[in-house]
Amino acid sequence: GEDVEQSLFLSVREGDSSVINCTYTDSSSTYLYWYKQEPGAGLQLLTYIFSNMDMKQDQRLTVLLNKKDKHLSLRIADTQTGDSAIYFCAETPTGANNLFFGTGTRLTVIP
Amino acid sequence: DTGVSQDPRHKITKRGQNVTFRCDPISEHNRLYWYRQTLGQGPEFLTYFQNEAQLEKSRLLSDRFSAERPKGSFSTLEIQRTEQGDSAMYLCASSWAGVNEQFFGPGTRLTVL
Numbered sequence: 001g002e003d004v005e006q007s008l009f010l011s012v013r014e015g016d017s018s019v020i021n022c023t024y025t026d027s028s029s030t031y032l033y034w035y036k037q038e039p040g041a042g043l044q045l046l047t048y049i050f051s052n053m054d055m056k057q058d059q060r061l062t063v064l065l066n067k068k069d070k071h072l073s074l075r076i077a078d079t080q081t082g083d084s085a086i087y088f089c090a091e092t093p094t095g096a097n098n099l100f101f102g103t104g105t106r107l108t109v110i111p
Numbered sequence: 112d113t114g115v116s117q118d119p120r121h122k123i124t125k126r127g128q129n130v131t132f133r134c135d136p137i138s139e140h141n142r143l144y145w146y147r148q149t150l151g152q153g154p155e156f157l158t159y160f161q162n163e164a165q166l167e168k169s170r171l172l173s174d175r176f177s178a179e180r181p182k183g184s185f186s187t188l189e190i191q192r193t194e195q196g197d198s199a200m201y202l203c204a205s206s207w208a209g210v211n212e213q214f215f216g217p218g219t220r221l222t223v224l
Contacts, residue, residue, distance in 0.1 A: 004153070031211045042115075042202055042215040043154070088153050092211060097167065098144060099213060101153030 004102035006089055011108045018076040020105045022089030025070065029091040032065060033099065034074045037086045046074070046087075076107075084109045113137055115216035117203050123222045124193055131189045132219045136205030143186050144213060145178055147171065148200040160186060161208055193223045 003025040012018045024032070030051050035043040049056045049063045049072075056063045062075040076083055086104040093100070116135045124130050136143045142161050146154035157176070158168045162183040172178075175193075180186040190197055200220050204213040 033211075035215075040220075042117075042217040043204075045212055045214065048211060090153070097142070097159060098156035098169075099146075099154070100156070103151070103153050 004089055004091060004100055006087075006102040006105045008103065009106050009108070011110060012079050013110050014079060014081060016079055018074075018079045018083065018107055018109075020074045020076075020087050020089075020107065022072040022074075022102055023070055024072065024089070024091050024102075026091060026093045026100075027067070027070060028094040030094050031092045032063075032072050033090040033092075034061075034063065035088040035090060035101075037088065037104070039085075043088065079107075079109050081109045081111055083107060115203055115205050115214055117201075117216040117219050119219055120217060121220050121222075123224065125224050126193060126195060128193055129189065129191045130193060130221060131187055132201055132221075133185060133187050134203030134205075134216060135185045136203070137214055140205035140207055140214075141183070142206045142208050142213075143180055144204040144206075145186070145188050146202040146204065148202055148218070149198075154202055157188075190221075193221075195223045197221060198223045 006022050033048040034046045037043050060077045064073045086106050088104045089102040090099040118133045144159040145157040148154040160180040175191045178188045200218040202218045203216045206213045
């Protein structure tokens with residue numbers, strides 16, 4: 001079955017880079033996603049990467065995918081206090097239509 | 112506002128009562144999904160619709176849960192005979208079929224006393 005794992009907490013200082021990591025077990029996953037959830041709110045899609053890509057960059061966000069190790073990471077450059085939130089990694093295995101989420105990483109940005 | 116909306120945002124009910132939530136997807140999105148998120152966990156898939164057809168249901172969706180999307184636009188999720196274990200955030204998302212981006216609503220937080 002699908003299993004997506006993330007570390008629970010990450011603290012960084014404002015202005016530093018944040019790296020949030022995720023591992024997944026389903027090698028057939030076609031798309032991998034990063035969502036952001038602020039307190040009491042729904043999920044905001046930040047970015048996603050297709051499984052045949054190694055890297056995707058979008059402004060301050062860089063996604064790295066290592067298919068061999070089934071490892072996905074999200075790097076946030078110049079982290080700001082507004083980036084404080086829970087970040088979820090999610091996958092869509094081949095043939096599935098829904099998302100499988102990790103437990104989320106709570107990012108705290110220290111001013 | 113053309114985002115996904117959900118109503119109510121909060122619901123407190125007593126155990127054994129029935130509750131119904133509504134989701135309005137992004138206009139013309141033909142897929143609509145329901146997820147449940149408990150405290151400290153990621154969302155878990157419950158069910159999804161393409162147009163008015165309910166195409167998949169998770170084993171999490173017990174027989175006390177029913178979802179409808181009668182006209183292929185808004186959807187309702189009903190929980191009968193609520194239990195304390197049903198307390199969670201219920202999230203709705205929508206997308207175009209064949210497009211991988213799902214857009215989420217703000218959720219309905221259910222508390223069962």
